[in-house]
Amino acid sequence: MLSEKLIREILQVALEGGGDFAEVFYEDSVRNILTLENSNIENVKTGYDLGVGVRVLSGDKVSYAYTDDITKESLLRTAKVAGAASQGSAKLAVNDLTRKGITLIHPIEKKPMEVSKGQKAELVREANKGALNYDNLIKQVMVTYADKTQKVLIANSEGLLVEDERVHTRMMVTAVASDGEQIQTGSEGPGLHLGFELFDRYKAKELGKEAARQAVTMLKANPAPSAKMPVVINNGFGGVLFHEACGHGLEADAIQKNSSIFAGKVGKQVASKVVTAIDDGTVKNAWGSYGVDDEGESAQRTVLIKDGILQDYMYDYKTARKEDRISTGNGRRDSYRSIPIPRMTNTFIDKGQSNPEDIISAVDDGLYAKKLSGGQVEPATGDFVFTVAEGYLIKNGKIADPIRGATLIGKGIDVLNKISMVGNNLELAPGMCGKDGQSVPAAVGQPTVLVDQITVGGTERKGD
Amino acid sequence: MSGLNLLELIDKAKELGAQDVEFYYQSSIDNSIEVYEGDVESLESAHSKGLGIRVFLDNKMGFAYTADFNEKRLEEVIKEAIANAQIASEDEYRDLAEGDYEYDDLDIYDPNLEESSPEDKIDLALQIEKVALDYDQRIESVISVGYGDSISKVRIVNSKGLDQSYKGGIAYAYLYVLASDGEDKQTGSALTYGRNLKALTPVKTGEEGAKNALDLLGGKQVKSQKAPVVFTPKVGAMFMYVLAQALTAESVQKGRSLFAGKLDKTVANERVNIIDNGSLEEGLATAPFDGEGVPSKKTDLIKEGILTNYLYDIYTANKDGVESTANASRGSYRGIPSVSPSNFYLAPGDQEAEDIIKGVENGFYLHKVSGLVTGGANPISGDFSVGATGQWIKGGEIKGAVNEVTIAGNLIDFLKNIEEIGNDLKFNPSIGSYGSPTFKVRELAISGA
Known part of the structure; x- marks a missing residue:
């Protein structure tokens, strides 16, 4: 995470070209995606995104630069690039940063990062089973599980400093039904700003079943x-x-x-x-x-x-x-x-x-x-x-x-x-x-x- | 390369338990500019880099990526990729490219692009906006107009001895305009691209965007009927997109393609040739090798109406016991390679587009379709039904605009009924690198009033 001192420095450099507003957006995200097809877990992916974007406003003009190299040197260079397109003459001072407290309105109980990969794989298999067992007409099932944990820090030259953490979890099931002539698909894909407790509300097997029901119904349409x-x-x-x-x-x-x-x-x-x-x-x-x-x-x-x-x-x-x-x-x-x-x-x-x-x-x-x-x-x-x-x-x-x-x-x-x-x-x-x-x-x-x-x-x- | 020693990292991954490993490194410099009403609205610039890691373990594959090259993070990411492989299903066809191949030397990087000044880029976007606004009084506004460029370096290294890299650059500019005749509003868009600023055509593109919107003003529904339909290169390219998805070996092997089991059979009119060519120098999706390091090449998919091949990456090729057609695509270092077309197009014929229109007694000149790439076409049955906008042709002449109708049919019937093909092949890069000339389909169902 960036220190307050460094953030102020970045904002100050960003305003040097004469901009009237500067902002730092820092993000540290981790995502996991599992996909299943033909009852095989085909792709298992983990992604780390870490970077900083600097935005400078100068009247109606926006100028933006970002970097994924979060060393001080690179951040200040990015701030300079973002600030270079400004046309104002007044050099604005950056206000003192005041940390904004946020009320936790979206509580997360089971952080996806703390759930084992094996458990996620099990869930994907359950959904697959739910769809396959619904009817012999179901020929194929595709399941995707995805979670993303995004930590952000936002600060601007008006003195705002705030952090937030967003957690998204989702599962998507697509079932393909065929009678040899026609092919139809059905799908179901709940997702919430929530952790792994999403699956206390939605049972993987039921999701598979519902996707299959739609596909079979449409086959007969x-x-x-x-x-x-x-x-x-x-x-x-x-x-x-x-x-x-x-x-x-x-x-x-x-x-x-x-x-x-x-x-x-x-x-x-x-x-x-x-x-x-x-x-x-x-x-x-x-x-x-x-x-x-x-x-x-x-x-x-x-x-x-x-x-x-x-x-x-x-x-x-x-x-x-x-x-x-x-x-x-x-x-x-x-x-x-x-x-x-x-x-x-x-x-x-x-x-x-x-x-x-x-x-x-x-x-x-x-x-x-x-x-x-x-x-x-x-x-x-x-x-x-x-x-x-x-x-x-x-x-x-x-x-x-x-x-x-x-x-x-x-x-x-x-x-x-x-x-x-x-x-x-x-x-x-x-x-x-x-x-x-x-x-x-x-x-x-x-x-x-x-x-x-x-x-x-x-x-x-x-x-x- | 940013202090990264990929060859050392291969050893590291093996120490940590990987049997085979592949690193895909990508760095890029991107710029984009948007202008609005004669002024710069936004400027964006970025230096970015990242590493995608594929790990193979007992015929299982795991993937992870990172933009953070901190030593500790790199180790963590390799471990994640290994842990991901451990929960994947075993599959004997998973494999990496076997060492280096012979590669073409392609001209896809022009150093002039890196040296172009931001002022020239801004001027180009402003010029497009002005050309469009001045083109006709009925052009109400240019909703968006912009310029962008990207220079990227790619390097692939794997534990079987492959180590290749390339550098490429592309510049583009686009506009999206709104035309109004007081009652009806229509939008139009156009795009130009090339390896440097000089290759872009601001005047032609600005005019084209404006004309595309104006042509459609005052559209009326026509009666439901069956009629010949002339496709513009732009709409033709969108149909190529749909066909390309169905022509990947992945779709075929998974039973998701209308072309499954049709190899060596007639699937189109004998005038139809559909080609994928990753080494087409003027193409947007051109590179010396694909996302797995296999050299790019030209592949005939439909030749004189006969289905001759599918698009393959290494995995799907292993499954069918054939060679990869170099169609593994990753999007960026964040993506797992999967089968995807490169520059994919309907080969041009020898007719002038004008002559095709002149030969139509009563038919539809199709300019725009909606819903096609978002579920309007069933890739398995081939049935499609899409919203359509265009102009009506009567006695070989273009008459009024047509709006709020749908056209429906089946992709195989569509291919078999392509009976005239123009010489004006054009790529429509808004949805990938798909190209088509003007062509005429003998008959499609149009539903309107």
Whole structure:
């Protein structure tokens, strides 16, 4: 770890070019990954990342340099490189550093570093077994176990000094089912800002079983039709649609560049009245939570949309400073190799009034998207395409036959305005969120929702 | 090399219990610049290095990496790699490259790049932004525009006597623009790259980014129908990405490929030649050897419509009893090598792209697809369904833009129906090093209104 004296020296050197803000980000991370395929443990990996990034702001300009050589000489050289692009003339003094205490809101009981490799291997085998034993149609199972322990120290020229430790543990199971003609996959992948006690909450064998159930169900599904129809999106990972198609447009950098449909709309109706959306980095032990963000700001809860009306955006230090306000604690980076930018933490549509069963009953003829997989969005326009991993037709208010190969196509803001029912069963689900080449853990979430109309693209070929 | 003696470390690893060991050392200098509205928005620069360690023990493999070369840490990392090998499953096909091979001398490093000034790099990015903004009034903003370069050194040393290194450099610049006609908004992007600053084409690229967005403004849905589809090189390259994943021996051996069991069979139109070439000097993924030290080469995967080979690394080649095609890729020192394409492309034909369009009576000119690389194509069944944007062709002429439709089909039918191929091969480096010329597919299902 770096001494306070050295940190001040780095900050001072960084400001010598005339910058108006300097920051040091130190990271010491260890990660472990195990992968199993065809019942063999194929890859076992341990990675050590240690490095320091120095950021200097000079007006709107950011300059950043990093090094993985943490000798004093290299750190001061890095600070000089970061500071060289500044254009100001005033030489700012670095404030005295005051250590910021953080309240431990995400307790970790079983540190992954203290769990034996053998135990992790056992868990991966259990999940494999759970999936294989589910049905003879399961031909292949892939399991990944991953943990990461990241220690960070953040200090800046305004006098902030803070440390945080983030622990993430996750398991992902993918099962492949085949009847000789068709092949379908199912997957399950819980993850939390938590240690090995994740597996007290989720049993590896059950995860395998659930992935297998999805794969087998989809194997028996018919090709999806293509049409515009009402779509019920299930709780949990269904929130990925909001995250991708709306959440990114609520990040302050997109707003300030006017590359978001939500720019200039605070106080205006942007969604149907039943929609309240929140970003909350303080949810206990949730996948996207932390004590402080990667700029040292405490995690917080930000209401983005309330009863359909846009309330606020997500800010990091730089975008907040530009509007003369304070950050919402959304400054994140994927490692010391990257600059912090506004990012989501745990972002979700808040729970509503309806029972999930009543939502299904309200639909005569539509689609139930029980599980979504990946999607793609044009951030500037909100145009999206999502793949439905597990879907069913809804007929006369009842869930009917499973369908496969459905995609949902549309624009984020249209969907927000067409949500007519919101369930009372809010749930979060983990994902890795990519932006500007940086990947960070972010949770998505929602209760079950009804969208009155979405274009469904299917693989059913009419007129063949 | 930063005080690291890799040959001594091999002895150290053996002392600690490794039977065989491989070190992959990488150091790089990276710069990137982003500009916005005529000013520099951000500057990043980095000197980094790291070491990936693979340990082999009783046919089991373990991996660990570190950027910290402190002596104590290095010992700890070697021990971790050994402990990781101990819990891995035994597999007789795990092996290292057997000593040194013969290597091509490739021209992938230009010292001019290291000497270019930051001012020239900034000017280049500013020029791209200006060209795009000036191109047409309907260009609302340049959302992002940037320049980047990377110079990296790689050295692989293993306990079977291999010791090789190379140095390479690449510069690139890109833009992402937003066009608006008052009602509709569309985005466009373009990218240029080369071994030095002079190889970049700021004017052409700025115009191309702008044009890509403008072409799609005011898009309307078309009726659901079956129609011929002309692919731009950009979208063609994305389909090459999907095909490449299915053509790796790993996918085939694990039963995750539509090409499993189809070797020597016709899988495409006889005009189709699909090639992987790691020693293509103008390619982005070019190096004298792959991530395991095997010399890069050209591999025909589909030749005149017939499936002739798969992409192999040492492990998958051992499994099939063939030679590695030098397709072990690691991403960086942090990655375990796995099979992955190098420069992968559909070979050009002899037609002008314009003539292909002229020959279409009623069809779709496909500019953009979404969802393809994120689950829209099933690599096993070959079924795909993706969101599509482009223009409609009527009587050989390009008419209005088309939006919010999906195209669906099967990859094998798609390959068999490629009936005209242009001479304009172009790589699309946004998702790797995949290339394609303009080509026409006889018929695909388009679903719209």
